[in-house]
Amino acid sequence: MPRVDLSVFPPLRNEAEALGAKWDSINGIWYVPDGVDPAPFEKWFILPAPSFNIRSTNFSVAVRKQNCRWCSSLTDIATIVLSPGWEIWGTVDVIEETEGSEEELIMGWIQQRITAAVHYIKSISDTALSAVQSTVPEYKFGLINGHRFRKLFNHCRFCGSLQDKLAVPLNDEKTGRLAEGITLQDHDLPFDCSSGFQSDLLGYGFDPFLPQHR
Ligand SMILES: [Zn+2]
Numbered sequence: 001m002p003r004v005d006l007s008v009f010p011p012l013r014n015e016a017e018a019l020g021a022k023w024d025s026i027n028g029i030w031y032v033p034d035g036v037d038p039a040p041f042e043k044w045f046i047l048p049a050p051s052f053n054i055r056s057t058n059f060s061v062a063v064r065k066q067n068c069r070w071c072s073s074l075t076d077i078a079t080i081v082l083s084p085g086w087e088i089w090g091t092v093d094v095i096e097e098t099e100g101s102e103e104e105l106i107m108g109w110i111q112q113r114i115t116a117a118v119h120y121i122k123s124i125s126d127t128a129l130s131a132v133q134s135t136v137p138e139y140k141f142g143l144i145n146g147h148r149f150r151k152l153f154n155h156c157r158f159c160g161s162l163q164d165k166l167a168v169p170l171n172d173e174k175t176g177r178l179a180e181g182i183t184l185q186d187h188d189l190p191f192d193c194s195s196g197f198q199s200d201l202l203g204y205g206f207d208p209f210l211p212q213h214r
Contacts, residue, residue, distance in 0.1 A: 006044035009146030049123035056086035078136040
């Protein structure tokens with residue numbers, strides 16, 4: 001049986017270690033060694049990426065230089081921005097419960113009228129990821145120990161460490177324009193990804209004043 005990677009929240013590392021988990025210091029990840037039954041470690045398994053729930057016919061990449069949180073070097077931070085017209089998979093209708101049949105949720109694509117930055121992406125089409133990485137190669141999958149999914153994060157170009165998302169709003173609060181130091185690249189390519197919950201997306205990503213650049 002090959003090694004199984006685990007996502008262990010740091011305060012629980014003693015428990016994981018006592019069960020036989022090993023620490024891979026190069027990749028910063030716990031794992032069940034080859035030959036050990038992984039069943040007792042199930043609560044720490046990293047879950048497979050869900051299928052896409054966000055799509056768009058085009059997208060943009062906002063890039064800004066920011067100091068690395070660990071080594072302080074200036075490194076590029078990328079953020080994917082979707083223009084109005086992008087869609088999210090969700091409940092479009094509810095057929096009410098009747099005698100003999102249960103409530104039924106009708107799912108479908110729901111068009112959005114806001115500009116949104118998409119964070120915490122758990123899966124992405126190869127086309128879209130290649131386009132982002134052509135500008136910022138360090139925008140790639142990483143794991144925060146304790147989280148159940150690998151997600152796309154910016155990483156420092158110099159020390160490789162995982163970075164927070166952009167430290168400033170995408171748009172200047174006073175002028176409503178794109179904030180200073182941010183460049184925006186448009187890609188006329190289809191975009192597909194899966195990201196958090198709808199409320200996460202709107203809560204973290206809603207930038208109502210971003211200029212409509214299309
Ligand atoms: Zn660094």
